[in-house]
Amino acid sequence: MKKAFELGFYVTFGAGIAFGISSFTIISELFKVASSFWLVVSICIAGLICMLLSSSIAELASMYPSSPGVRTYLKVALPPRTSLFLVYLYLMFMIMVAGIESYLFALVVRQLFPQLPALAVVLTLLACTVVVNLLGLELPRGVQMFTTTALILGVLGLGAYGAGTHLSELHWNSTTIMDRQTLGHPLWQVLGAVGSAVYLFIGFEWVTMMGFSAKSYERKIPISMPLAILTNIVAYCVFSLAMATRMHVANITVTDIPQISYFVQIFGARGSAVGLMLSILAIVSCFNAGVMGGSRLIHALAREGNFPKSWGKISLNTGAPIGGVLALGGLAAIGSVVIVRFNLAEITAVVGSTIVCFVYAAFMWAVLRLRKAQPNARRTFRSPLPVWLQWGMVGVLPVAGIGALFGLEGKTFYYGLATITGLVVISAVTVLWSTKYNSNAAAMRLQAKAS
Amino acid sequence: MATTDVSAIQTSSLLASLQDFQNRFNNDTRVKKLIKGWNRYLKVDGTDTGEIYTLTIQDLAVNKIETGSPVSDDDEDLISLQAAQEVLVRIFTGKYNPAHALIDGALAVFSGERDKVKLEAIAMIIWGM
Numbered sequence: 096m097k098k099a100f101e102l103g104f105y106v107t108f109g110a111g112i113a114f115g116i117s118s119f120t121i122i123s124e125l126f127k128v129a130s131s132f133w134l135v136v137s138i139c140i141a142g143l144i145c146m147l148l149s150s151s152i153a154e155l156a157s158m159y160p161s162s163p164g165v166r167t168y169l170k171v172a173l174p175p176r177t178s179l180f181l182v183y184l185y186l187m188f189m190i191m192v193a194g195i196e197s198y199l200f201a202l203v204v205r206q207l208f209p210q211l212p213a214l215a216v217v218l219t220l221l222a223c224t225v226v227v228n229l230l231g232l233e234l235p236r237g238v239q240m241f242t243t244t245a246l247i248l249g250v251l252g253l254g255a256y257g258a259g260t261h262l263s264e265l266h267w268n269s270t271t272i273m274d275r276q277t278l279g280h281p282l283w284q285v286l287g288a289v290g291s292a293v294y295l296f297i298g299f300e301w302v303t304m305m306g307f308s309a310k311s312y313e314r315k316i317p318i319s320m321p322l323a324i325l326t327n328i329v330a331y332c333v334f335s336l337a338m339a340t341r342m343h344v345a346n347i348t349v350t351d352i353p354q355i356s357y358f359v360q361i362f363g364a365r366g367s368a369v370g371l372m373l374s375i376l377a378i379v380s381c382f383n384a385g386v387m388g389g390s391r392l393i394h395a396l397a398r399e400g401n402f403p404k405s406w407g408k409i410s411l412n413t414g415a416p417i418g419g420v421l422a423l424g425g426l427a428a429i430g431s432v433v434i435v436r437f438n439l440a441e442i443t444a445v446v447g448s449t450i451v452c453f454v455y456a457a458f459m460w461a462v463l464r465l466r467k468a469q470p471n472a473r474r475t476f477r478s479p480l481p482v483w484l485q486w487g488m489v490g491v492l493p494v495a496g497i498g499a500l501f502g503l504e505g506k507t508f509y510y511g512l513a514t515i516t517g518l519v520v521i522s523a524v525t526v527l528w529s530t531k532y533n534s535n536a537a538a539m540r541l542q543a544k545a546s
Numbered sequence: 547m548a549t550t551d552v553s554a555i556q557t558s559s560l561l562a563s564l565q566d567f568q569n570r571f572n573n574d575t576r577v578k579k580l581i582k583g584w585n586r587y588l589k590v591d592g593t594d595t596g597e598i599y600t601l602t603i604q605d606l607a608v609n610k611i612e613t614g615s616p617v618s619d620d621d622e623d624l625i626s627l628q629a630a631q632e633v634l635v636r637i638f639t640g641k642y643n644p645a646h647a648l649i650d651g652a653l654a655v656f657s658g659e660r661d662k663v664k665l666e667a668i669a670m671i672i673w674g675m
Contacts, residue, residue, distance in 0.1 A: 159651035160628075167651045233660050308619050308656050309628060391659065398645045398666075409667040411580050416663055 102315050102322075104236050105302050109323030111243030111380030112298035112388075114250075114330070116199040117192065117444050118377075119354040121294045122335050124441055126347045128291075128502040129284040130277070131339035132267055135332050137285050141292035142328040144495070145299065147488060148455050149320035150478040151462040156303035157312040157476040158465070163395045164303050165454065172461035172468070176526050179401065181457050182392075183522040188450045189389040190423065191443045194430030196381065197221055198440055202352050203374045206367040217431045220378070225424035228390060231413030239380060246376040250330045253369070254337035257361050261340040290499025293455070293492075294448040295331055298381070299323050300458075301388055313475045351440045389427075394419030401529040439514075442507055445499050446514045452496025459489045560597055560631055561611070563638040564590065567672075568601070568608040576671045578606045584664065587617050587624045590638075592631035625657040625665070640673030 125134045155168045162168075165185050169178035201216035299320050306312055338347055338357050347353045354373070358366030394416040397407030408418030434440055462478065463485055478485070503511045571577055581603065588601040588608075600616055602609045617624050627634065633652045636642035645666045647653035655662050 160654045161656055162648055162651050162654070167649055170649065171651050231660060233658060304659075306656060308626060309654065310619075391663075394663075395645065395649050398643070399649060409663060409670060411576060411667060411671065415660070 101307055102319060104240055105316055105319030106322045107240045107243040108305060109299040109302040109320055110326045112301050113296050113327055114246060114377060115196050115381040116374050116377050117195045118295050120351045120440055120444055121291055123347055123353045124291055125288050126344050128287040133281050133284040134288060134335055137288035137292045138331050139328060141289050142296060142324050145296040145324050146321040147480060150480055151459050152300045153317035153476050154462055154474055154478045156316060157474050158472055160306055160309055160312045161304060164300060166395055168461050169457060172464045179526045179529060180522050181454050183525050184450050185454050186392055187518050188447045190426045190430050191447050193427035194434045195440050195443055197431050198434045199352060200374055200378055203355060203371050206355050207371055214435050217435060218428060221424055221428050225420055228420040229415055229417055231415035242376050243380040246380060247326060247330050249373055250334050254333040258337040258340045264340040286498045287502035290452055290495035291445055291448050291502055293452055294444060296324050296327060297451050317476045390416055390419035390423045393422050442511045442514060445503055446511055448499045449496040449515055452492045456489050456492035459485050560592055560635055563635045564599055564611050567638045570672045572607045574672060577668055580667055581606055589615050589624060589626045590634055591628045592634055593628050595631045625661050627655055629653040644669050
């Protein structure tokens with residue numbers, strides 16, 4: 096019973112952290128670049144890529160169980176500046192996700208309470224999450240499992256209920272599937288969609304920090320990641336098909352929260368309330384864990400000396416990483432204001448996908464480098480993927496990430512390009528600053544000792 | 547490629563370092579404030595030597611240090627630390643920050659996230675890391 100609970104916890108944690116409100120925004124984005132058939136194919140391919148990737152992450156986790164994943168794996172395997180640069184990009188992605196999720200939550204709330212200002216809802220949500228984390232409150236494992244299960248079953252059930260007898264509306268036949276007039280060649284549709292679809296699974300790897308014991312890293316955690324991804328593939332595909340059967344594509348792509356339009360289509364005005372309930376479940380399972388994870392990453396980086404010392408502060412009453420929580424909350428608030436002000440949810444989600452495609456490629460690269468550098472290190476799990484396939488994915492993932500950027504249309508493409516260029520520059524500058532800050536600190540310590 | 551040097555180790559057994567830690571822990575009033583209502587078993591496992599000790603933290607103090615593990619691995623109050631013995635000795639004598647050890651991949655901690663931070667906070671108070 097306990098073993099089943101443990102595996103169930105890992106699967107629901109991985110699936111839940113990946114399933115946010117912004118997943119629906121990405122599905123809306125996918126409808127812009129691919130027909131319903133190729134959209135489903137793209138989601139499956141992206142899921143498959145993440146499943147293959149998960150076996151490499153499981154190998155890293157078996158070498159460094161319970162470590163703060165992204166930081167440790169890249170630190171031990173890659174040159175210091177490269178690893179720090181990728182970690183900063185990943186951290187910025189997390190900050191952007193906090194901004195997007197809170198903004199989308201505000202949009203959903205405003206469907207029911209249009210008089211509420213979006214920014215006020217965003218900041219209230221962020222403030223509540225920060226306070227919960229400052230108080231040192233942790234979501235019990237059972238609650239995490241319940242909210243994710245309810246969310247996935249809800250999406251599956253409501254998707255199947257809506258699609259029901261309308262599947263013929265998909266008009267899938269050789270002519271429509273191979274149609275090149277509306278959205279271009281199917282290959283380009285898939286290429287444009289796969290990179291963005293990777294976003295739908297991001298976060299599954301955070302389960303590697305949650306192992307109950309060293310033994311968990313031998314089988315349970317390696318198995319749990321593909322299971323979580325598979326769960327989400329099914330949920331996303333069913334819901335995408337349901338939207339395709341019940342709504343015109345233009346109505347899906349016109350909004351950042353297409354799930355609300357879908358629920359309104361099925362349930363009438365009460366649909367907004369259904370959407371709000373699902374959004375609350377998504378916020379509980381994804382947002383809070385994300386903020387907690389992000390604050391731990393900031394805390395760890397600050398304790399290493401890469402960020403100001405105050406960001407590594409711990410509450411001596413509750414043991415909560417208050418410096419990291421406040422820093423992440425503050426940065427996420429700034430991110431949300433920008434997203435709300437300029438309506439950047441779609442662009443930031445796609446840019447996030449691009450960033451993570453590069454970071455995921457770095458994970459695969461890390462596995463290959465460690466096998467060479469530390470061939471005899473203890474590995475309680477070894478990825479069964481052939482080496483050529485791992486090298487292939489190191490090349491494919493960045494291409495998919497760049498492909499996602501090219502999926503943006505018209506002006507938004509240039510905004511996306513400007514955003515990612517800005518983030519790369521900020522990361523590079525922060526790496527230089529951190530390196531300088533660290534060496535100064537080390538020099539100061541030496542000086543202090545000498546005196 | 548861990549960045550912190552763990553090779554230059556003073557002659558000290560794991561048990562001796564744990565006893566030293568026990569003394570510091572029990573005599574620090576700020577630690578007592580931090581661990582109010584926090585009763586845990588701290589299992590310390592030297593992966594290269596097979597030496598295992600369990601510290602019982604109860605009623606604001608480390609009450610005993612036992613050889614082996616008296617509690618099941620499934621116990622929710624169990625915090626399990628695994629590392630090479632040298633690393634553990636350095637951690638429990640205040641020479642290696644446990645947070646750094648975790649990031650370097652030199653230490654594995656199996657517990658809830660809050661317990662990890664709590665342990666770090668204890669190290670911070672005792673050794674001012």
